[in-house]
Amino acid sequence: MAEAASLLTIFGATGDLAQRMLLPSLYGLQRDGLLPPRLRILGTARTGQDTMAYRALVAKAIERHVPAGEQDAGVLAALLERIDYHPAALDDPEGLARLGGVVARMRAGGDVLYHLSTAPGWYAPVCAALGAHGLAGEGTRVMLEKPLGHDLASAVAINDDVGRFFDEERVFRVDHYLGKEGVQNLIALRFGNALFEPLWNARHIEQVQISVAETVGVEGRGDYYDGSGAMRDMLQNHLLQLLCLFASEPPSRFEPAAVRNEKLKVLHSLRPIGAAEVAAETVAGQYLAGAVDGVAVPGYRDELGRDSGTETFVALRAQVDNWRWKGVPFYLRTGKRMPRRCTEIHVQFRDVPHSIFDHGGARLQPNTLVIGLQPQEHIELRMMTKTPGLDRQGLRLSPVALDLDMQAEFGDLRRRPAYERLYLDALEGNGTLFVRRDETEAAWAWVDGIRDGWNAHQMAPRGYQAGTWGPARAVTLAERHGHAWRE
Structure with a gap:
């Protein structure tokens, strides 16, 4: 384990992610006495302001995004004392040089964590600037936000550029789903209970569904989202990471290499979905005008203000070709403007081999396990009685x-935002809940095959009314195999 960092430098420190998630998470860690005692926090962004002005921004972000019952003036004052700010435009070499001088002075010989809360296009220039000023060597590490590229080639390029200055053990690729309490509970459910592991295989499980549904639209992120779409924005990272944690073999230990090795094996076992399979195994959709929770909402193109062929919904049927899961379909589904917000895993077990209750007309239903990750965390096992x-x-x-x-x-226990756990682990150098380079590239390779198939067949997204569960074609995707989506 690396030494706890004495300096956290946040690039993009005035942005939306910083104000909604990062700063409130640092406040939560400060409140519970979990930040390293010597830690200083340096915020940087293009915005030209001094430290006092930035501290005022931090205070406002805490006031807006931390529950009122958790706000404490003393805790806030202690956090603000840790914080400094230095403006720097990422396209200004002289400004980055001056920032490098500030980092060197504040580092004072301790470890440094750089958090690049910026567009991925800036990862390489920032890392190069840090390397040029001797600030990317031993004792430093870097956090990178998703999306890491938009396809395999761009992801490889980013990884190569970052890797010139930070070796793999010092790169922390964020998928914030891995920091969520519910995802942690999936790990505990699988590997902390003897009840389920003997049943966690193709002999006993009929099908698995992983759904990440959102009720919101693009929420002012139209330009970004239109260049990404549901496949790149959600499925390539969040859903595939959930699939990996569900389907992996038990790691030898709960430590970075062991956990990530097992996830990588799952990604390598995914059956390719190419041009010959995409029509039968995948569905893309785009929401039209409709109603969510009784409120009328516009269609995607209306929100965007222009025509677009970007998908806001993806459903697909994946196969994990290994001894444990051969023949079990994994249905993955994500979309915007769905009827309800949820992230959940639905497991349907196989029927009993013979019913002794037929004479009474009793209809047996297969046992199901629902692992709810958000908005509420719950585990539901349905049994016949x-x-x-x-x-x-x-x-x-x-x-x-x-x-x-x-x-x-x-x-009675406080529910921690994902970034509290992720920040704490990154500050301490623990990479277990971060994504390794080979995982990222394996996921992109699989997703690129699907997108190439869409392009080859010129498959346009099918329309679906906002407030529904996607195009009708998504229903038949499962029904053709005798299955039905959980709604």
Whole structure:
């Protein structure tokens, strides 16, 4: 484990991500006494302001984005004392040189964590500037936000450029889903309970569905999103990471290399979906005008203000070709303007081999396990039980849920935002919950094959009304194989 960093430098420190997530997370760590005692925080961005003005911005961000019950003037004052600000435009070599001097002075011989909360196009120039001023050597590490490129070639180029100055052990690629409490609970459920592991395979599981549904539209991010789409923005990273954690073999230890090695094996086991398969195994959609929660909302092109062929919905049927999962379909689905916001994994177990209740007309339903990750974390196991009564004509059965409500069970414990855990791990040099280079590139290679197939067939996104679960074609994607989406 590396030495805890004594300096955190945030590039893009005035941006939306910083104000909504990063600064409130640092406040939470300060509140609980978890920040390294010597840690200083240096914010930098193009905005020309001094440290006092930036501290005022930080205070306003905390006031807006931290629950009122968690706000404390003393904690805020202690956090602000750690913070300095130095403006620097990323396209200004002289400004970056001056920033390098500030970093060198503030570092004072300790470890440094650079967080590049910027567009990926700036990763290479910033790392090159740090390297040119001797600020990228031993004792330094860098956090990179998604998206890491827009395809395999661009991801490789970024990784190569960053790798010239930071070796792989010092690069922390963020997928904030990995920092979420619910995703951590998936790891605990799988590898901390003897009950499930013997059943976690193709012999006992019929199908798996992983859904990340959003009720919102593009929310002012139209230009960015239109160059990305649901496949690049969500499926290539968040959904594939959830798939990897669900489907991986048990790692030998809960430490970076062991966990990421097992995830990589899953990515390498994904059956390619190319031009010959995309029409049957994938569906792309784009939302039209409709209503969400009873409120009328415009279509994607209306929000964007122009015509577009970008997908806002993706559903696909993936196969993991290894001994554990051969033959089990993994249905992945993500979209905007869905009927409800949810991130969940739905597991359907196989039917019992023979029903002894047929004479009573009882219909057995397969056991299901639902792992809810957001907005509420819960685990629900549905099992068949006897319906109360005399049952003179035979037993009647009903499905009943065994429900673990994490909020009810741990309601007295504070629910931590993902970036609190990610910041703490990166400051301490623990890369377990970050994405390794080979994972990123393997995921892009698989996704690129699908996009190449779409292009080869000139497949345009199918329209779906806002407030629905996507195009009708997504329903038939599962129904053709005797399955139905959980809604």
